[in-house]
Structure formats: C-alpha cells, structure tokens
Amino acid sequence: MGPWGERLGPARSRERFLLGEPVEEGVRGAILHSWERCRLLGLSPDQSELPWTDEYDPDSRLVRAATPVLDRLANRFAGSRMNICLADANGTVLERRFGEPSLARSLPPIQTVPGFVFAERVAGTNGIGLALAERQLIRVHGAEHFAERSQANACAATPVRDQLSGRILGVLCFGYPRDDDDPALAVQVRRAAEAIERRLMEQSSARERALLRTYLDAARRARAGGPAGVNGRPGPVGLDELAGGLLAGRPLDPHDETILKEKAAELIGSPQRSTLEVVLPHGRGATLLSHAVTSPAGVAGVVVEAVLTGDAAPPAHSLATGPATTAQPTAAPAPAPATASAPATAPAPAAGSAPTGGGSGRGDVRGLVLVGEPEVGRYAVAARRRLELLAEASGRIGTTLDVSRTAWELAEVAVPRVADYVTIDLPEAVLRGEEAADPTAGLYRTVVHGIRDDCPFYPVGQRVELRPETPHMRSLTSGEAVLETDLTSATGWIAQGPDHARRILAHQVHSLICVPLLARGVLLGIATFYRSEDPEPFGEDDSRLAQELAARAALCIDNARQYTREHTLALSLQRSLLPRGLPELAAVEVAHRYLPAESGVGGDWFDVIPLSGTRVALVVGDVVGHGLLAAATMGRLRTAARNFAELELAPDELLTHLDNLLVRLDREESGDAEGSSGIVGATCLYAVYDPTTRQCTMARAGHPPPALVRPDGSVSLLDLPAGPPLGLGGLPFETAEVVLPEDSTLVLYTDGLVEDRERDIEAALDELQHALARAGRTPEDTCQAVIEAMAPAHPSDDIALLVARTHGHPAERIATWELPADPARVAGVRAAVTRQLAEWGLDELAFAAELMLSELVTNAVRYGGEPIQVRLIHDRALICEVADGSSTAPHLRRAASEDEGGRGLFLVAQLAQSWGTRYTPRGKVIWAECALDAA
Template sequence: MGVPAETPGRHWKTDAPARPVPREVDLAILDALFTQSPIGVAVFDTQLRLVRANPALERMHGVPNAELLGHRLGEVLPGLDVAEIEGRLARVLETGLSVVGTEHRGRTPADPSRDHVWMTSSFALTGQDGRRLGVTDLVMDVTDRHRARERLALLDEASARIGTTLDVRRTAQELADVLVPGLADLASIDLLDGVVAGEEATPSDAGRRTLRLVARKACHPGLTEELRLVGELQEFPPDSPHAQTLSDGQPRLLPAVGPDVSWVRNSLDPRTQALLTHGTHSMMVVPLCARDILLGVAHLYRTAACPDAFEPDDLVFVQELVARAAVCVDNARRYTHERAAAVTLQQGMLPRSVPDQSAVEVAHQYRPAHAHAGGSGCWSDVIPLSGARVALAVGDIPATGVEAVACIGQICSAVRTLAQLDLAPDEVLARLDDMVPRLVEREHTAGSAAILEKLVGATCLYAVYDPVSRRCVMASASHPPPVVADPAGQVHFADLPSNEPLGLGDPVFEPREIELAEGSTLVLYGQSLLAARHADRALHEQLCALIAQSRLSPNDIGQAVADAVAPHLAAEDDLALLLARTRSLDAAHVATWDLPSDPAAVAGTRSLAARRLDQWGLSHLTFTTELIVSELVTNAIRYGAPPIRLRLILDQMLICEVSDAGSTSPHIRRAATVDEGGRGLFLVAECSHRWGTRYDAAGKTIWAEQLLTDSAPRSMQP
C-alpha cells in the first residue's frame, strides 16, 4: 500500500513538544539554582571576590548580597575563619580538584549570639579554553546535626568514663571531667553528706540546703583554686536556685547570671561570689536522682571564656547525662555502704582491743581489700587462757565480702569456744576440721545459699604461749609459719609442719613446741603477705629488718610492716597481722610444791599457801585461798593419781593449780542437805572468779583464779 502524497499547504499534526534550545535550558537551571535552592551558593572570581550569591546564602549570613558582591569574605564577615576558608578556595582554584564535605564554625550577623557549623563543597569553574574562571562554594547549615553528633559522642564518652570505679567521690569527679569542657567552663558536683559516707539518702534530706562539694573541674586553674579555697561544705540561701532544686528536685536554667540578679545580690554564698569575679554569666542546676531519691546537685557554669549562654536544649541533654551518672553514684554509694558494713563487722570480730593478759604484748594491723565489698577472709584473735597463758590464732578463708564475714564469724566463734576448753593446738585444729563439714551440711539442709562452703579449704594457725615455761606450742592447718625474732635481732621462720587445710578430712595436725626467750617477737600473718613476700625478694629482706628491731614496740613494727606490704598487695587481698612480744613470769611470781598422796598432807599444804601469800602481800586472800587449796588437793588425793603438784601464780590474778596424773573429769553439783560430800567444787566456784580443768599428756590440772582484791563472799569470810 503506498504512502499518500503530501497535500500542498497541509501540515501533519504531532503530540511531541517543540525541542527547546539548549542554551535556554542551561539558563533556566542556573536561574533556579540561584533563586530556589535551599543550599547556599557562592561564586568567587580568581581574586576570591564574591561575584554572585543566592538568597539562601544571604539568609545564612544575614548580610544583603548587595553588600557582599565584589568583596572578599573577611571584609564583610569577620566572625568567620576567613584564612581557612580562603586557603581552601585558593587550593581548589590552583589545582582544579574539588573539595567535598569541609566543615567550618563561626558566627554571622544572622545569629551573632552563638556559633554555627556549615558544611561546604567547592569546585573550580573552568572555561571552554581551559582557563580557571573562579571557584564555587555550596554551603549547608548543619549546626543542629553537628550538635546532635557532638552530644551523642559526649554520651558515649560519658558511658565509658563515668562509673569506672565504685568510689563515690571518684565517680562524681568523672562526671565533672565529662561536663568540662564538653558543656561548661566549670562544673561542681555537690552531694548530701550521707551519700558520701555510703548511707541511704532519704526524702527528708532533700530539704537541707547544706551540700558537700566532692568534685570540681574548671577550664582554667584559677577558678579551680577559688573553689578549693571556698571549702567543701556550703550553705545556700533559701531563694537561690541551688536550695530550690534541693527542695523540689527540679532543674534550673539561668541563662543570665550577674550582680543585678536579686538572689545573687543578696547571697552570702562564698561560692557564688567567687564565681562572679570570674565573669560567670550563665548557670544550670541539675539534680542527681536515682530511684526517685535526691543524692545531690550538679552545677554547670559558663564564664566569659564561652560567651554562649545555656539553652533549653542544653538543659535537656545535661539532665539525661546527669541521670546516667546518678545511677553510677548510687551504685558506688551502695557499694560503699556494703563494704563499710562488711569491714566494720569483720573488724568487730578481730581483736580491736588487747585482752586482759600479761603473757605477751600484743599489736594487730588490718588493711581491707579494695576490689570487692569488704575484706577478704583474713582474721586473727588473742585469747587469754588459764595459768596466765595466751592463745594466738590467725587464719585465711577463701571468700570475700559478706561471705567472708559469715565464715569468719563461724570459725572465730568456734576457735574461742574450743580455746576455753584448754585443748592443745593440734586438738583445736582437729575439732575445727571436724566442724567444717558439719556446718556446710547444716547449710545445705536449711536450704539456704551455701555460703559456708567457703570454709572448706580455710587455713588456720593456733599457738599457745606459757609465760612460766616460756614454751610456745603451735599447730598449723596449711597456714604460713610465724616469723620469730629473738631479742638479739635474729629472725627466722618457725619450723612448723603445714598439714592440710580445714575441712578436707585429714584429722592429724602435727604440732611443734619451741622455747622463746623473753622479749622475742612473734609475727603471725596471712596468705596475702606470704604472696607479696615471695614475689619481691627485696620486700622479704625489708620485712625481716623491720621485725628484727626489738627496740620498737610491736605496734610500731606492725604499722611499719603493713605500710611496706600494702603497695605490693593485689587489689583483692587484705592484710591481717598479729604481733606478740613475749614476757615471762620468774620464780618470784610462781610457787610450786610436789605433794604426797596422803590426806594428812592437806593441812601442811594450806600452811605453804598462806606463807607464800604473806610474802606476796595478799594476806587478805588467805582464807579463800586455803579453802580452795584444801578442796582441790583433797580431790586430787582422793580421786586422782600421783604425782600431785600444787602451783600458785601471781599475775593479774592469783592462780591456784592442782595437777595429778588421773584423767577423771570433775563435775560440780549442788549437794543435798543430807549428803556428806559433793560440796568441794561448789565451794571452789563460790570462792573464785573463774575455775576449770585442762588436760595434757601427764594428766589433768584443776585451776581457780581469784581477783587480787578481796572478792570472797561474806559467808566465806572469817
């Protein structure tokens, strides 16, 4: 089919629009770019003079384009870093290489009160002949985005830097370090007194206007020194924002602070007066709250070094940051409280005061660990025994914090109870070893947490010193041997079998007996000191030199040893030291008689005791002493076995001891009216301050102690 011929004078219709001329399109696009684009556009010639700018750039700068054109930036916008901007434009013009995403900070007449951040991209304008005609800058105001990015970065920094320790003051200081210079020229963190001490803050504390300054940070040292001179405790005026925030728990923003403000003008607060001298012009007061309890207040200040005043957005951000820090402060407070309670309880179980005895001069040192709540399982004890003797005990429990305290309470109570039975050191440890599994079994039976399982593997050293014989008998359950320093300054470690720890089922604890010269120093210590001594040979030699100084008191030696060891201890280790300097009772204070196993000898025994009391100036105790001697010797002759021995010891009390080779255990009872006997031990108990029985390999000893004052019952007096 053919194509019809075109009719003369007739044109075919078409829907396609007429093709525009390319130059018209270029001009339209260029015009739209300069008139409609929200992005600032600036064109500079080769002399870096502004030759064209769009309205968006005019709004950013706040200067009419008519005043900008033909000028360099520095001539009309002095608030910008012109050197940096023109340096970048010159490099682009010279190299022809575009620069994308450069940020600049500065101020313009459009908003002269605060800094803005602009992101610029620059490219060179090149003619068809290759000549550089100028350079073009595309400018975007990214202030809000930049500020959001900075604040997110500051929050990340705060998360990493705040709460690295469980110390209240250190945590508060970490908060101040983040706030300055990130948000303020000066920050101070004030807490309620109870919070600093680890106590629970109560809602009633919020009404107090007294705070303790625990942390501060300033951009220049002069301001920090001003706060240091002001002192920690501050009383704020009732109408001040500090006191108001304490009362209602609401933050306060004061964008303008100066002498003309009423509460400042009438304030006697030395901190506020000191800050005004440094040009403080803006302030925020933000409460530190955790679990709806006010812990303290954070103060933020801006001085003349930062002319920008705080804004509401700043307050919202600081509230978020301070709220996170308040949780860390509260955790530190709770840890401080728990640690203080554990340490106090543990120290209450240690010999805080020297018991009433004269066998040894005692000193003790305790340094709690820092890596957990409370001390570790170090403990020590001093227990007076019969016959003027004394027991020294020290041990380690593989537990920390409250668990350690619970275990120490159990084992210390057991040791003191067993000590009153006058058992030998190896028997004491054997009874402890038998007790540990029973305690753990009882714990499981009760269905509670197996805290006492930490007792298994505990170590213990138990020693008994007799000032009459100057003999010391000791036994160890895998505890380090004591250090012995004689009066001449010779130091050695006691040759003591270590045996097994407690609770492992080995009931044999081999003892060792040594003789100590009067004035010898005995040092009992824990596993932590042993580890530090092994790790540092120089420390070992230093400690030996300190212990050898017999001219120093045990307390001075203990203090010096603790100070020397403390820097070498691991964070999880505590330190317990027990030092004892031996004394002796000479023949002038001890009288001993071997007695025949004959009832007729009882009368002569009373006479021996009476004459010795006259020599000691204790005639007022003759009646009760004769009665005690008579009853004890009679019982030994009647129920015991020879040899029989009577011993009187003049110490802080008058001690009467009767020994025999028998093992029959005496029992006190109340005799009936018609009974002919059975009143002997009852009379001994009535006439004495304390009495008891102890056993050894040779038999038994019944002893009675009397106060050196006349303490006999009236019915017993002649």
C-alpha cells in the same frame, strides 16, 4: 630494624599461644586479643584460601572518592614493593595499586584481585580485619599475623569514615615486605585516608559543591592577571593542587590543620565574625577569613580561607584541606549557635585581594580551609559530637565506687566541652551511702571544677543553704532541669547572695543549667553547669545534653552510694567482731594492725586469749573471700575459737573443732539458696605460750608460718606442719613445740601481707624477714616497721598483723610440790603453802589458799591417780594448781542438806575468782585463781 621490626618475642609468643600456653608478655594487646578471637572462631593458621565474592560495588562512593588518591599513592611509591589496598566495611577488597606494576603478575590472586574478603572472622589477624575490629590505625608485622601465609609481610591500615555520621565505610591498607618497614608509613596511610574522607565529604552535598565551584571560579578569575594572582599576591589553592600537595609528602602539620578546621567551623556558623586570628604551635600565626558565597543557582553559603604569614610557612599547596562541610575528622570544637547564619548576598571576594587582619608580607600563604552552609551539616556534626561525648562519658564516669570521685568525673567530662564551670552539691547522707530524708536540705558542696581556679563559687566542703526561689531549689523540688540564660537578670539566683553573685558575674559567668541528680526514683543532689567563655547563652540543646550526662552520672553515683552503704555496714560488722582492745598480760606484750582491702571487707581476724596458769593463746585467721558473708563467718570462727580455747583444748584439737564447724556452716550456707556456693574455706594459726616453761605450742591450717625474732635480732620462719585449710573436713592437724628465748618476738600475720599479684611470695617472705631483723624494738614499733615495709598502697586483700614479745615467768614466783596419793600429806602441803605465801608477802590469802588446796588435793588423792603435783604461781593473781594422773574431771554440784560430801568444789568456786580444768598428756590439772586483793 624499625620499631615494628621482627623480634623473637612475638614469634615465640605466637608459638606458645598456638600450643595453648599462656601469653603475658612479648605481644601487643590488640594483637593478642585478635589471636584470641581467631581461636574462638576456630580459624587455622595454616589456612591459605580466603573467600571471594563479586557482591561488591566497583563504582561506589568510596571507590570514586579513593581512586585519585590511590593513583597518586601508586606514583608516590613507584618502584617499591608496596601493595596498596582499599577494602569496604565488610573487609572485601575493592581496589588495588602497586608501587611496582609487575607485582600484579608475580603475586598470587589473593594479593592482587579485588573481591577477596580479609575480615578477621575469615582471614585471622591482618591489617584490614584488625582495623575494622579495633576501629583505629593498626600495624601488623611478621609473626603478629595469625596466618602462616602472611609471616613475611607487614602492613599498616586505618579505617576510612564518613565524617558526618562517623560510620566506617572502608579501610585503606599498605602492605609491604617486613624488611621494608618504615615508621613514616603509618603517617602516610593516615593522611591518605583523610584525603579520601575529604573527597567523600565533597560528594556529600551537591549544594556545597556548587558553593565550592563558585569559589574556585572566582579564584580562577583572580588568577587571570598572571600566575602570581592579582596585585602580585598568591591566589587561593585549587582543589586539584590541594590533594596533590597532600600526597607529595609536604602537608601542613596535622595538629595545625586540626586547629584551623576547628576555628573555621566556628566562623561558618557565626554571622557576627568575619575574621579570626589563630595562634598555632611553634609560634606560627594564621588569619582565617570568612566570606559569603552565592552559587548561580542561588545557594548561599560561607567559604573560609586561611592566610599564614612568615617565611616559615609551608608550601601553599599543602595548606588547604579540600572542600568539606563543618564536620571535623578528629577535633571537637564547640558547636556554633543554632541560630547562626551567614549573609547570603555578599559577593565572593577576589582571591588575590588583600585579606583584612591577615599578614601581608612577602612570605604569605593563602589557602582554602572549609566551604559550607551555616545551617546544613552543622546540626548533624553537632549531634555526632554530642553522641561522642556521651559515649566518652560512659567510659569516664563511674570508674570507681566512690561517691565523691564519681561526681568529680562528671565535672571533668563536662568541662570545657559542655560548660566552663561545674558545681555539684550532695546531701551529707548520700556521701555516707544513705538516702537523704530531705535532699533539699543538708547539701554540701562536693565538686567545684572549671577552666580557672579563681572563680568564687562556694568551696568544696561548705554547707550550701538554698533559698526557695533559686534555680537550684526549683530544680530540686520539680525534679527537672532549670535553664537561666541571663544571670544578670536571674533575681532568684542573685538573691541567694548578692555579693557572691557579683563576684561570679565579674568572671563573665552569664548563664547556667541546674540538673537534678535522679536515679531509681531517688534524688541524690544537683549538678550546675555555668558558661563564661562563649558569649552565647546555654540553649535547649545544651540543657538536654547536660541532662543526659547528669542522668548517667546519677546512676553511677547511686551505685557508688549503695556500695558505700554496704561497705560501711560490712566494715562496721567486721570491726565489731574484732577485738576492741587486747588484754594486758605479764606473759606477752602485744601490738596489732588491721588494714581492710580496698575491694571490700574481708574475713581476716586476730585474737589474744588469756588461759589458765599464766598461759596465753595467740590466734590469727583468714576467711576466703570478701563481703558480709566473709565478715559474718569470721565472727563465728573467732567466737568459736575463743570458746574452744576456754575449754583448754590443744592447738590441733582446737583446729579440728573449727574445721568441723566450718564444714557445718558451709553445708548450711549452700543449702539456704539454690545455686549458692557456700563458704569457700579459711586458714588459721593457733599458738599457746606458757611463760613458766617458755614453751610455745602451735598448729596451723593452711596459714603462712609465723616469724620468730630472737633477742639478738636474727629472724627465722618457724617450720610448722602446714595442715589443710579449714573447711575440707576429716584431715588431721599436727602441733609443733618451740622453746622461745626470753624477750623473743613472735609475728603472726595473714596472707594479705605477703601475697599479691605483683610480687613472688618467696621474695615477700624474705622482705618480711629483712623488715623484722632488728633487736630491741617494741611490738608497736615492729608493727609499724612491717606495715611500712610490706603493706601495698592499695591492698587487694585484708591484712591482719599480730606481734607478741614473750617473757618468762620468774622462777622465784613459782612453787611446786610432788605428793604421793596419801591423805596424810595434805596437812604438810597446807603448811608449806602458808610459808610460801608469807615469803611472797601474801599472808592475807593464806586462809583461802589453804582451804582451796585442801579440797583440791583431797579430791586428787581420793579420786585421781599419781603423780600428784601442787603448784603455786604468783602473778597478777594467785594461781593454785593441782595435777594428777586421772582424766576424770570433778563437777560442781549442789549438795543436799543431809549429804556428807559434795561441797568441796562449791567452796573452791566461792573462794576463787575463776576455776577450771585442763587436760594434759598425763592427766588433768584443776586450777583456781584468787585475786590478790581478795582478803
């Protein structure tokens, strides 16, 4: 079974496709695209009939050119089950030939009679229709056909083009049973199509036919001395022998043929040269000979012959390509100068005469390559090549939204087909994404690209200072292209730097074109094209082509500039909304990483929030989407989360408040502009760690679960209730409590770390656990290890990573007293606090602590309820806490001069650096922190 052989993959893929299931593998892209078009057209795979029409020309240029080729193909495949078909540009069959003539009687009319239409729009996926749709050589095998009627067949088809216009005139298709598949058939059908194209070129110009007839008459006269030609040398190959040799399976290598035709086109347009030595691959050599020819009617033109030397040369009849103009089917040689012309009066040489500059050994092979008029057809071919280059530039320039890369793409397209060297200078402001205040100043060399690396242009990154008289500055100030045909006399260019100019001229650089990069009225910089290899200077046509390329590139550069500006603004906004630095806390050691997505700024964030009682809150979130809206929403949510955390809300309550906030923001965004989709949603994980109990309380809203690394290096993903994403509204969140061993590591992250299109999330989570499974690492080392193991080289989503190693608070630095609701016990508490502070060496704080606790305990006894608990915590500050069973919180107020109470909390606020209230399942806690140096 050949490389197109039947596989189960395409057949099964076709079945799944017809059932409406997604098809991702097992079918080639061109086939899948054709199937999709067939489905959109409403075609049925069971369709057996095709439209037939008699509105076609059975004697068209295409048919006349193809008939001899089709006849030779029928002979070539005699005895086989080959069905050879020629169709026009509409997919209508014009001619058929069969390897076995009896097939015409046994096959149905749809496969034998001209006039049936095989366009994809009516016949589905087939060789003729797909070759027209894809505009290239196409293979269709078995189940790749859309129609059931063609499942047992295979085919190879290729377009037939007019070489002057590039327009597709028709399709040549080989059809055969799928068991007769052979990779060589693709080569055969392509070469046969090229033979038809050559015959079309023969028909294209009566003047060139006259030139060819003159050449062949001279060749026949040269053969009059005998079969071997004059002086025992082989004569040139005639037209009939050429086509026969091509289809006899012994053609010149296509790559060699292309090279010879390129060089022959140069000779036809160049009067200064009559011979050209050509080095072909595999060490073979050839000499091209250019001769003037004048027809009896006075038409002057040029004929180019090739002489191949050596015993390894192919048969003579396979060398020549037939009569053609200077147009090339597949190659794109440098166009000849517009003023070139060949001598019109020189007689045609004797075909058997010894070629100058060519080999003269016994194994020499001589044949016709091209016939044409220097000025006829060359301009059309050159114009088509320019259009092809511009079309190619549209696809190759602007593939990214990077200013520098887009400038490089312009240079890569232009070298070597337009210029030998290209330099591009852009202002620093444009590279940053801004508009340059003065585009003629502050230019930096952004691109230097050419056929050689040693040409001494200013290097990339160097600041370029331009003198007013240079062609570059004249182009920038005028906004128009400037052409310098002779740099040796370009005084302004030389004055810019005489030594520098001499070094460039030493590399045979002789002319330049300066083109300003203008887009939407903004001057973005300048592109300069240099020529060295071609001795002819740049002309006006070259200047216009350079301007077209520069104009297209300038639009892409401006798009990239604006994107860079917006991306920079969004990234600056996002980074300003993220924590500049994390607090140093005794409860946790933290490290973090943030990697923005390449596609744009996202809404990932993280935070570490100190809470009362040495507790700490850890939060990680992710706003869906990218861009300024996502970054702004992230900033709102992070600010809200910090404010809600300051209110000492439980994790599930905090997420509920964030959910309500996001619903309101979504409503506001959707109502601002008609058609706005608003905010899609967000995920969040909020955890509160208490070092005095080593208990961590967590809740999540649609966020990936955190990972816990225990002191022994074992890793597990904590099983938390998932919770709905933020922004849905009205759905509850649940909390989970976990007691963390001393020196455990808690890892919080956003989904960009574990989710992408190229890997399964379960496998990614396993990979994450493997990367974390190591004991004794610092949070910073853990962050680095996770990023190296998990982060993709080109992240499509933001990644936020927060690693916290937890510590328990020493029990000897915590003192607790339980009290009944009795005012008489206040004095005892004050004495116990004084003793504890003395034990901790904090005697200087005794007065302030006694006074604060007196007020707080008195309030708890008078207004609260049992149980009442007093707790002192010796941390980076002295923390005094009084808990009671009431949920009623006191309020700070200013007492009047005649009031007997109301000054307690005022005194606490004056003595403490911060104070507040937090609620517990059993009541509330009023706390106050006093700095250790407050005395």
